[in-house]
Amino acid sequence: MTANKQFALTALACLLGGAPLVANAAATIIVVNADGPGEGFNDPTPVAPIGGNSGTTLGQQRLIAFQTAADLWGAKLNSAVPIRIKSNFDPLTCDANSATLGAAGPLEVGSDFRGAPRRGTWYHGALANKIIGTDDFAGRPVIQARFNSNLGTENCLAGGGFYLGLDGQHNGKTDLVGVLLHEFGHGLGFSNLTNGQTGRRLSTGKPSAWDYHMLDLTTNKLWSAMTDAERKASGINSRNLVWVGANVTREVPNVLRNGVPQLRITAPLTLAGNLLAGAADFGAPLTASGLSGTIAKLSDQADGTGLACTPLTAANAVAVQGKLALIDRGTCTFSIKVKNAQDAGAIGVIIADNVAGSPPPGLAGSDPTITIPAARITKADADRIKTRLNSAGAVKATLGLNNNLRAGADTQGRVMMFTPNPYQPGSSVSHFDTSAKPDLLMEPQDTEEVKRSVDTPQDLTYPLLRDLGW
Structure with a gap:
């Protein structure tokens, strides 16, 4: 188990076995x-x-x-x-x-x-x-x-x-x-x-009881029926492996709530679809009806990225006013970025991850003065949106919850x-x-x-x- 400021937990890297049920009273x-x-x-x-x-x-x-x-x-x-x-x-x-x-x-x-x-x-x-x-x-x-x-x-x-x-x-x-x-x-x-990193089974090549309960949604195969290569691919198939x-x-x-965070791109049609999103711990909660608007790319660095670690310039404030501000991850905390965008008139914030990987984690932080919603998307999805915006094309989206799904299912x-x-x-x-x-x-x-x-x-x-x- 490892920990950072959020106290992340991990299991022992080398683990072993599984089994059935009898109706005794308890275990010592x-x-x-x-x-x-x-x-x-x-x-x-x-x-x-x-x-x-x-x-x-x-x-x-x-x-x-x-x-x-x-x-x-x-x-x-x-x-x-x-x-x-x-x-x-x-x-x-x-x-x-x-x-x-x-x-x-x-x-x-x-x-x-x-x-x-x-x-x-x-x-x-x-x-x-x-x-x-x-x-x-x-x-x-x-x-x-x-x-x-x-x-x-x-x-x-x-x-x-x-x-x-x-x-x-x-x-x-x-x-x-x-x-x-x-x-x-x-x-x-x-x-x-x-x-899961190599797909290889323990010792003599036998599957574990665990393997009979995990289904990959892409291949529609249980881990027990996969090749090593298929299991290796399944181990990084974000949100496509189910119990x-x-x-x-x-x-x-009886346990999981309805509502999965998502950024739904509604225009242009070439980008349209539901993107995975990680919701913020602060600000307005995401809703089923969602917050719709035009995405505006922030740019306040020499390389064209937008960090929003300081109050927005007049030009950037005009760009994000009344819009969903697309801000790059890095340098300062998420809550500082979102607060600066809110102060400039943005109605919501989309944080573009700066490293490859999926799914996008949520946004940690705290600031009771933030009243707009915010979420993170993957670098790959953000890059596609930026390409469209850089060519002077508009991107419209709705930031909210997909209430047809239970969170985590x-x-x-x-x-x-x-x-x-x-x-x-x-x-x-x-x-x-x-x-x-x-x-x-x-x-x-x-x-x-x-x-x-x-x-x-x-x-x-x-x-x-x-x-x-x-």
Whole structure:
């Protein structure tokens, strides 16, 4: 798991297995302390109890937080076999602006065991044990979880360390219990065992249970039926890979909201169509009716780009007044750009990404004085619009929501998996897509909207595990 100022989450790069469901009462999850003397869970640094965490040393509070997350998962799962998670804190990679928070994934996988739902298929170790009903791994931990002991210290996201309270009131810090729920989910089964970057299957070439539930909308093939090359292409097929498990699909209407951000080009006909868009966290929310207008390209740099990092010149103000201002990403924050365009009379803002990739992320930031809507589009889409505008042609568009779709699902109501282009090792394919609303626990980024829930009506993580066999 890595983090920047938005605390992005990623899964362990090397993950393992999946499996079915029995109706027991709960599961026992045991946190196995793998730290050495004086470090991690054994750190004797005195601390005051916080947010329901009664530990009096840093190590005790860390262990209590881990066991709290383990107990929350244990209350939801059904398994007669204790689930052991090898856990520890280590100094991991970080600097002033980004950090590796930690990582988790399965240590054991199994296939062709007694009761396996599919022959010749890999399953996560915890899931395999649950199906068998006995421990097939001789009591060894089946999940590993490592977290950054330096987080929040100088030159390691200073001030943004882990919140060790149990009440969720983390106030700008990283809620360790919430992050643990996410990472334990990867170890329990919410992760791809097939290498999405190369398309190659684990070890002996067997597919994983995960592969039987992912459908590529371009090829109309499940990952289990694809070649390596097809899986590699599918891993970067933005918003065209969906989960087809029955439990998740049934619950999508109970969890995901209607409305997908889009920029609909209405003229000229040569550009007409719906473009992917990433909505802003600030300003007026996008609506189903949308905001229609003519797109105006801003230009305030010698190379012809328009950054809008300072108040607009008189010429640019005239150009964007009453229009949708097309502004380039870079140099300053999104909220500064949008506020300067608003002050010049723009009715909305379209941010043109400055790097290749799809889908376009949303626009982070905050400014309560911004009252117009804004969204980001891909560099490729922005370049096509700029080409038209540079030839003195007009482009008309509507910025809004497509209310015929649920945010994070396809036209048939199947939840989308995270498949950005370029591929993001540790994040791609093994997470729900970031377009889901409300934000889900198993998206690659931790946001304030994510609740400490793994099940409906707030979340779809447990339904996905049930599709695999829990």
